[in-house]
Amino acid sequence: MSGGVVAEAVAPRATVVRWRGWVRLAADIGTLLCALVLIVFVLAALWPQLLTGQDPLAADRALILSPPSPVHPLGTDEIGRDVLARIIYGARSSLVLGFGAVLISLVFGTVLGLVAGLSNRVISTITLRLTDIGAAFPELVLAILILALFGGGLATATIAIGIAGIPYYVRVVRGETLRVRNSTYIEASRSMGLSRPAVLGRHLLPNAVRPVVVIATIGLGGATLAGAALSFLGLGSPPPTPEWGSMLSNARNFLTLGWWAAVFPGLAITLFVISTTVLGRRLQARLEGRG
Amino acid sequence: MSALVRVAGLRVSFGGGGAANTVVEGVEFDLAPGECVALVGESGSGKSVSARSLLGLVGTGSRVHADVLEIDGQDARTFSERRWRTVRGRRIGYILQDALSSLDPLRTVGTEVQEAIAATGGPRGRAGRARALDLLRRTHVPDPETRIDERPSQLSGGQRQRALIATALAGDPAVLIADEPTTALDVSVQKQILELFGELKAQGIALLLISHDLAVVSQLADRVIVLQGGAVVESGNTADVLSSPAHPYTRSLIDAAPHFDSGPADAADVSDAGDEAEIVLSAERVSKTFRLPDGVERHAVQDVSIAVRRGRSLGVVGESGSGKTTLARILAGLATADGGTVRRASDDPRDVQFVYQDPGSSFDPRWTVGRILDEAITLRHPSLSRAERSVRVRDWLERVGLSGEFADRRPASLSGGQRQRLGIARALAVEPAVVVLDEPVSALDVAVQKQILELIARLQHETGVGYLFISHDLGVIQKVCDTVVVLRDGTVREAGPTATVLRNPTDAYTRLLIDAVPSLPRASRG
């Protein structure tokens, strides 16, 4: 083509555009990595023995706060227990709490959200006001209140976080239900001559509930963070059960002597939350891409 | 006179590094003061992109090549972003389509105009406001002292467009680019805006007009460049190109433009008085009033009586705010009237079907084309076996011009025209007595419009359904409808056989509508 190259509208961006193909590839690798990380965590929760031979409760007093070594790849904590083993065994509490809490929030939140979105003005308003009251409390604070009144422990913590998360799901589901309810295709289905139950079951419900699963996947991260926070504050499982949050709390006073006892458990939490969030977002992108 | 802008061998592509996608190829034109050049083509033809290359606003990831790209005698091919900023607004002004979204909806008209004034080196503050008022007067915005403090949504379509043009004139540019400036407007308003452009042109401004509407273009342009798929297929003087088009694509554009004329009608001359066909849907003295949040009442439909007969098409024509959509929805059962009666041939809701203007949103986004049609067929024939339904699905797809392979696709992957075919198929697959169509072709390209209209007419012959056809476009109505009703502000101004009404209108408003439609010179057709 004759005539010199003109304005490469913003030259640096042309390079970035070439990136597109690579970004897409990275995105897929990213998804794979995250899925892999999640699988490892689930394994750790179900069969920790597969991943480590060490006993998370075995305290070697001679090796208090020793740095990472071939025997203890992530070092030992303030009582001489293997940090890596405690992280692996600690996965169970975190995942049970995370999945359990999200399940509670999801189930109750979806039901209430559907009620709020589908029923008449009165019931809908009442449901919303009740939800607003629940949402008026900061989530962590509400969970702490419940734990203060009903005692600590993993089960209570799971329920507490689950309850604290319900208002959010109610709002999301209600929002989606209303959006779908007012959409043109629902109106079109009714006007075609479809019966109310048919429109509800075939078109409304599937479209309204669909995004919730994705929200839940992303919400798994939030629930896990909340659980770790409670555990950090001493409201989780009683010692010596390994839990990521309480591990950090214990290591607090020995920061200068053995940073690994605090840094690695926290890293585990962060990795887990990143993985679930990324997977959830990818799912969301897929969902929206399809309309 | 020397040219203000010179373009030759323009090529624009997107996406670097192997995946390049050439959007425009070989565009060439000059612009001298007082001249108007039009870039004509359908969506995707590259006309907007070509125009934007004169402002350096083609978009991220684009590469613009040209043999010649001169603005005011300067070689624009080497312009930096900073240099382009001195061109934008000051030498070349840009007017986008649809002022509702082309002006910041959160800011007042005055703020937008004054921003344009300040950005092109003009005064701020009180002096800026005075200048803004001047500009609004120049573009004939009525009552500018009030309008200047209102937001675009508070103005009418025509006023908004004038305000938008005012922002483009702020820097006193010698060249104006207008991208589909009248497409979002009512026909009568469109005429006024075109007159304004004519005025600006007479003042010596060079105009680059972009449009898909040849009729609009023919009013203003001295030269026409026809684009198809990014390539120039024809160019020359407007009169020459329109009277004797050399390229088949140009010819098809001319033919497809639903031109309105006062010659012999296209549709059969059926007079309503002698029509024996059974009435399948009627409205008797129907009215509907809306109450707005601030208490004001809008009488959308007032005392309207119309009747749709089996096998015939009734057209309802009106501009925005005429109440035609509300009327259509009432008749289709999507809304209830406050007064009057709607009579249907039967109580069965399946007998009245609705085709939407925007077909995409009327389909469940998760469903495939096949499933959508299957649901429609099952409504009328619940006891068919899966195999039988599948056969009928294919049958319907082919009848509307889509191949059987479309059954597994989702509506989102279809083009606008294909989606509308699906919408029509779905409506007819329920085997109704009447189909209400709300602006079914307004969102489609001109060539596609023609095909869809022919499809609609053909299917009526085949199935014998009645049509209630809503449109703002007289030319479209003329092609399809036997009888027509003219609606304004919710009341019927005129009704009767299409040919009669359009040839000899009795009502002043009807006459206004007919006059306002830009039409092509008669010699260009046939």
Add this chain to the structure above:
Amino acid sequence: MSLAVWRVLRRLGVSLITLLGAATLTFFALRLVPVDPAFAILGAGQQQVDISPEVLAVVRQEYHLDEPLIVQYLLYLGRLVRGDLGMSYVQEQPVGQLLAAQAGPTVALALAATLLAIVISLVGGVLTAGRRLPSWISSGLELVLASTPVFWLGFILMLVFAVWLRALPILDSGDLRSLVLPALTLALPAAALLLQVLRQSLDDALEQPFILSARARGLGSLAVTVRHALRHAAVPYLTMHGFSFGALLGGAAITETLFSRPGLGRLLVTSVASQDIPVVIGVVLVGTAVFILVNTLVDLSYGLVDPRVRETGRKEVVA
């Protein structure tokens, strides 16, 4: 009465009702406890502690626990309205007094963190909106920061700045320098969420036609973003502020514990540990009241930012 004023009044009314609802919930929560409420109030809820009958009788009388529920409820509301949050038997002080003493440091922390979060998110958002590479980098950082537990982030910051770099103190010494790390710990995750929302909204706004019109007038990228896109991104951004404030309150508890700072958060945690229920309820109610207030302010601010809301009285507007 103009629509705007009516809207404000209505919103305030709703907030009051919500506050009332929250107080009601705590009232009933205390009475849903498996143990005798009197025990819980005395701080003996979970443990087997011997309480003398005289003390129990005093508590019973003070909280009117032997009266019908509705009477208890109304008396409770009456006390709340007067600002009386009851008595902490564990610490032998009125709850209100305890709270007042601890409120100051928490307020300072919350303000500092919020300010930081606003500055970081606004600057970051405006600079990265519409630019592919910066956006990409920013969203990566946001993801990591938002996934980090607050206490771990605090640890890392402590390690880096206090231990390794010795630039900032760990322990609270009452001055501004000791506020930096805790405020940063709270601010960063919040800023990440805020940045994300802001950038996304800005990106959406920048794709609108009126942006092209503004560019065509000769405006530069930054001007276009700040003068046009920012206002359109305001509503989602403010909404996120409302939400992240709640996280801030919870995070304060964690941060104060981690950095051994005095404040309401630490008071809450220690009270839970010592089963001092009246204090727990007191802190929760105050925190919730502030949260409701903040959300109300956010809601009302929509009207300031988006004139369409002012006129229609509705938050969701279609074009």
